[in-house]
Amino acid sequence: MSVQNSGSSMLTTTATSQPGAPVNAPRHRNRLALRLLRDRRALTGLVILVIFVVVALAAPLISPGNPRSSVAAGSESPSFAHLLGTTSKGEDVLALLIWGSRSSLGIGFTVGALATLVGLLIGLTSAYFGRAIDDFLSVVTNIFLLIPGLPLLIILAAFLPPGPGTIVVVLVITGWAGSARVVRAQALSLRGKDYIDAAVVTGERPLTIMLREMLPNMASIVMSTFLACVIFGIGAQAGLEFLGLGDVSAVSWGTNLFWATNEGSLIRGTWWTFVPSGAAIALIAFSLALINYAVDEVTNPRLAGRAKRKDRRR
Amino acid sequence: MTTLPATAPATGSTNADVVLDVRNLTIAYDVDGRSVTAVDDVSFTIRRGETFGLAGESGSGKSTIANAILKLLGGNGRVVSGSIRCGDVEIGDLDGEELRSFRWNRVSMVFQSAMNSLNPVMTIGDQIVDVFTTHRRMKRAEAAGRARKLLELVGIDPKRTADYPHQLSGGMRQRAVIAIALALEPDLLIMDEPTTALDVVVQQEIINEIKELQARLGFAILFITHDLSLMVEISQRLGVMRHGALLEMGTSAEVFANPKHDYTRQLIEAFPPVRRDPPTVAPAPTSDEEAAAPRADVVVSFQDVTKDFAAGSVFSRRINRAVDKATFELHAGEIVALVGESGSGKSTIARILARLEQPTSGRIVVGGIDVLRDERRRASRRYRKYVQMVFQDPFGSLNPTKRVRHFLERPLAIHSDLDASRRRERAVDLMQSVELDPALLDRHPHELSGGQRQRVAVARALAADPRVILADEPTSMLDVSVRMGVLQLLRRLRDERGISILYITHDLASARFVADTTIVMHRGVLIEGGASSEVMDAPQHPYTRLLVSAAPDPLRRTPFDREERARARQKIQAIVDGRATAGEESRHVFVSPTHWIRDVSAH
Numbered sequence: 071m072s073v074q075n076s077g078s079s080m081l082t083t084t085a086t087s088q089p090g091a092p093v094n095a096p097r098h099r100n101r102l103a104l105r106l107l108r109d110r111r112a113l114t115g116l117v118i119l120v121i122f123v124v125v126a127l128a129a130p131l132i133s134p135g136n137p138r139s140s141v142a143a144g145s146e147s148p149s150f151a152h153l154l155g156t157t158s159k160g161e162d163v164l165a166l167l168i169w170g171s172r173s174s175l176g177i178g179f180t181v182g183a184l185a186t187l188v189g190l191l192i193g194l195t196s197a198y199f200g201r202a203i204d205d206f207l208s209v210v211t212n213i214f215l216l217i218p219g220l221p222l223l224i225i226l227a228a229f230l231p232p233g234p235g236t237i238v239v240v241l242v243i244t245g246w247a248g249s250a251r252v253v254r255a256q257a258l259s260l261r262g263k264d265y266i267d268a269a270v271v272t273g274e275r276p277l278t279i280m281l282r283e284m285l286p287n288m289a290s291i292v293m294s295t296f297l298a299c300v301i302f303g304i305g306a307q308a309g310l311e312f313l314g315l316g317d318v319s320a321v322s323w324g325t326n327l328f329w330a331t332n333e334g335s336l337i338r339g340t341w342w343t344f345v346p347s348g349a350a351i352a353l354i355a356f357s358l359a360l361i362n363y364a365v366d367e368v369t370n371p372r373l374a375g376r377a378k379r380k381d382r383r384r
Numbered sequence: 385m386t387t388l389p390a391t392a393p394a395t396g397s398t399n400a401d402v403v404l405d406v407r408n409l410t411i412a413y414d415v416d417g418r419s420v421t422a423v424d425d426v427s428f429t430i431r432r433g434e435t436f437g438l439a440g441e442s443g444s445g446k447s448t449i450a451n452a453i454l455k456l457l458g459g460n461g462r463v464v465s466g467s468i469r470c471g472d473v474e475i476g477d478l479d480g481e482e483l484r485s486f487r488w489n490r491v492s493m494v495f496q497s498a499m500n501s502l503n504p505v506m507t508i509g510d511q512i513v514d515v516f517t518t519h520r521r522m523k524r525a526e527a528a529g530r531a532r533k534l535l536e537l538v539g540i541d542p543k544r545t546a547d548y549p550h551q552l553s554g555g556m557r558q559r560a561v562i563a564i565a566l567a568l569e570p571d572l573l574i575m576d577e578p579t580t581a582l583d584v585v586v587q588q589e590i591i592n593e594i595k596e597l598q599a600r601l602g603f604a605i606l607f608i609t610h611d612l613s614l615m616v617e618i619s620q621r622l623g624v625m626r627h628g629a630l631l632e633m634g635t636s637a638e639v640f641a642n643p644k645h646d647y648t649r650q651l652i653e654a655f656p657p658v659r660r661d662p663p664t665v666a667p668a669p670t671s672d673e674e675a676a677a678p679r680a681d682v683v684v685s686f687q688d689v690t691k692d693f694a695a696g697s698v699f700s701r702r703i704n705r706a707v708d709k710a711t712f713e714l715h716a717g718e719i720v721a722l723v724g725e726s727g728s729g730k731s732t733i734a735r736i737l738a739r740l741e742q743p744t745s746g747r748i749v750v751g752g753i754d755v756l757r758d759e760r761r762r763a764s765r766r767y768r769k770y771v772q773m774v775f776q777d778p779f780g781s782l783n784p785t786k787r788v789r790h791f792l793e794r795p796l797a798i799h800s801d802l803d804a805s806r807r808r809e810r811a812v813d814l815m816q817s818v819e820l821d822p823a824l825l826d827r828h829p830h831e832l833s834g835g836q837r838q839r840v841a842v843a844r845a846l847a848a849d850p851r852v853i854l855a856d857e858p859t860s861m862l863d864v865s866v867r868m869g870v871l872q873l874l875r876r877l878r879d880e881r882g883i884s885i886l887y888i889t890h891d892l893a894s895a896r897f898v899a900d901t902t903i904v905m906h907r908g909v910l911i912e913g914g915a916s917s918e919v920m921d922a923p924q925h926p927y928t929r930l931l932v933s934a935a936p937d938p939l940r941r942t943p944f945d946r947e948e949r950a951r952a953r954q955k956i957q958a959i960v961d962g963r964a965t966a967g968e969e970s971r972h973v974f975v976s977p978t979h980w981i982r983d984v985s986a987h
Contacts, residue, residue: 264781273768
């Protein structure tokens with residue numbers, strides 16, 4: 071019954087869930103997906119994302135044949151035969167866009183997953199063990215955060231053999247530090263909780279504690295770092311390939327842009343060769359950002375703001 | 385304002401005497417569109433110069449009444465029916481500027497947590513000056529003078545007016561809050577658990593301070609607390625609340641001596657007296673002969689264990705000694721209470737024994753193994769099986785993402801070789817042994833009440849079938865009526881399973897209730913120990929004496945003496961200072977076979 075003095079004292083607020091009637095607080099993990107679907111922004115983001123994924127998966131059906139083959143005269147503007155026109159080599163821009171999404175999304179999500187995983191392991195280890203291990207890992211993380219990303223990307227990409235594997239490795243190396251830092255901060259606050267000490271006293275091994283006790287309490291932060299890493303992955307891959315440091319023979323949004331500049335489309339005014347790929351990158355980043363915000367808000371009611379002051383439960 | 389004696393006569397009062405008149409008050413909160421009654425048809429009056437107590441647990445509606453008097457109910461709370469009159473003012477009719485001048489001028493309030501009600505970026509002097517300049521047309525200089533006088537009145541050195549809240553101790557902060565509340569000489573002072581966060585010694589001093597001020601200034605007090613023995617000591621009349629209803633009301637002494645309601649009796653029993661009348665110094669029948677010879681069944685032995693914490697930066701290293709050469713033993717089937725004020729290092733001892741902290745030096749023998757030598761880096765699973773712990777906060781010690789089942793089955797999976805189906809059966813057994821319904825196994829912690837959670841925590845500790853359980857203030861976060869249940873559970877575990885328990889607490893009364901042996905800790909040093917009855921009925925160390933005498937006692941006969949208290953504090957300080965300089969090997973000296981004391985030189 072202490073709804074009235076929200077936060078006047080820990081004792082009264084926590085002691086509210088009192089005898090008898092069980093409190094019907096939301097089971098937050100089961101409900102997370104449901105509540106996300108009810109959020110308009112999340113829904114918009116998810117719809118855009120799903121469309122992109124479906125198109126990427128169904129590329130051979132929608133646009134059969136090799137997208138690199140010349141199908142028409144060069145530099146045709148958009149028409150019914152070629153909805154987005156053709157490049158100066160006579161390739162269909164729509165086909166390039168559709169096939170390009172496979173590489174861009176594939177690499178983006180792989181980079182996102184791997185960078186989050188590395189960040190998670192390093193952040194958790196750092197926070198759990200503390201002291202010397204934390205000091206060492208923090209220094210390493212900070213160094214990676216401070217190294218200017220693009221030059222490192224360029225150097226690494228120049229030395230390693232070209233191919234999607236290289237790009238993933240390069241992007242994970244430059245992308246994990248941010249998520250490690252976020253995870254460490256969150257894990258540090260969890261490390262101070264009694265239930266982690268209780269797990270230690272129970273006799274749990276460190277790895278079990280990190281993965282089974284701490285990780286489930288960080289679901290939302292892991293989700294949002296993952297999404298941020300995917301955005302980073304897609305953008306950085308496009309950047310690398312635009313600079314010609316990727317595999318220029320592959321088809322991706324980045325290489326589309328690379329060829330578009332190489333062929334001087336800006337000077338010649340063939341805007342249809344670069345606008346679609348650029349817009350696709352912007353759109354996918356936009357959709358992921360929307361989902362990210364929604365996740366943040368759904369898991370952290372205090373951000374929901376505006377009059378909706380629900381009583382805060384742990 | 386006229387000055388009246390503190391003990392205003394209960395009889396012969398006229399209407400003019402009544403400071404607060406609450407009639408048939410019903411308050412409801414709107415929760416998720418439903419209306420929940422928080423206060424149900426409550427009536428009481430408070431007369432000038434009187435102290436009226438409202439006792440009850442969290443959720444009983446006592447704080448809601450306090451908030452209603454100041455019209456501080458949140459957006460979703462409203463007075464459904466009834467009236468609150470303060471002198472000639474009907475509080476329900478107040479609005480805007482009237483309400484603003486009513487608050488603090490007529491009625492002011494002292495909140496539970498002083499740190500939260502003081503502004504951390506303003507000096508305490510400025511915060512009082514603020515009250516004067518907002519409510520009275522007063523020049524800052526004049527207000528500053530008043531502020532200094534006021535602080536002096538509540539027992540704070542006026543030199544400290546320029547201090548910020550964090551520079552003051554907890555007791556001083558609470559005094560400052562009281563000074564702010566008294567600044568405009570209100571008719572009524574509402575105190576919502578004003579001393580709950582403080583140590584008993586400080587609590588007693590502040591309570592006496594309030595009583596003296598009341599005698600001098602003549603304001604009335606509405607005192608809210610869950611601690612009935614404290615309430616009986618301070619208030620003339622009291623009411624007991626539960627679930628929003630006033631169960632019983634009467635003069636304090638009468639309610640205490642002769643409770644009408646079962647619930648009142650339960651509350652009274654939850655705070656057993658520290659000292660028994662007459663003193664039962666006669667030691668437990670077995671201890672006399674056996675204690676003289678070293679006992680064979682030692683399960684935990686601390687020898688000169690010291691723990692230093694490094695504080696400060698690289699440039700100004702300081703060392704805080706949290707535990708200083710602690711030596712004690714825990715025997716099989718024994719409950720030892722470690723008693724001390726907050727910051728005395730008692731929890732550090734528990735954490736050292738749980739191997740959550742590494743001691744700086746010393747020797748710890750657990751189950752015949754010198755653990756610091758043989759398991760230097762971290763505790764083995766054998767050790768974890770031997771020593772388990774119950775944490776203070778049942779709301780923090782259970783992982784919110786797990787079900788109750790997880791807490792009981794994990795230790796079984798780690799420490800026993802039962803298969804999955806047998807583990808499920810054991811979990812049901814464990815639930816029953818802590819008197820919980822096994823149906824709760826599939827609940828999440830947030831679906832349980834505080835008492836239920838703490839029982840789950842006890843069951844988790846039991847799952848490993850340990851020899852030793854560390855209980856770090858297991859009841860301090862629980863409501864009064866479930867406290868006794870948890871304490872009795874601890875006793876039963878000892879009786880039935882022969883588990884040794886180290887019970888950490890700041891509450892002497894519960895130590896006496898539950899423990900065979902009590903050890904008193906002060907500033908990192910174990911200063912006195914022995915059979916609980918001996919330590920509390922015949923305390924030897926000045927600090928123990930102070931602690932025992934400060935515990936709330938409804939039947940107190942000797943009045944509080946400020947000078948004597950000052951002398952006692954000086955003496956204790958001298959002992960503490962002596963420790964630092966002398967550095968000699970301080971040993972336990974036995975005053976009886978089961979009762980030892982340290983620092984005898986000062987004795």
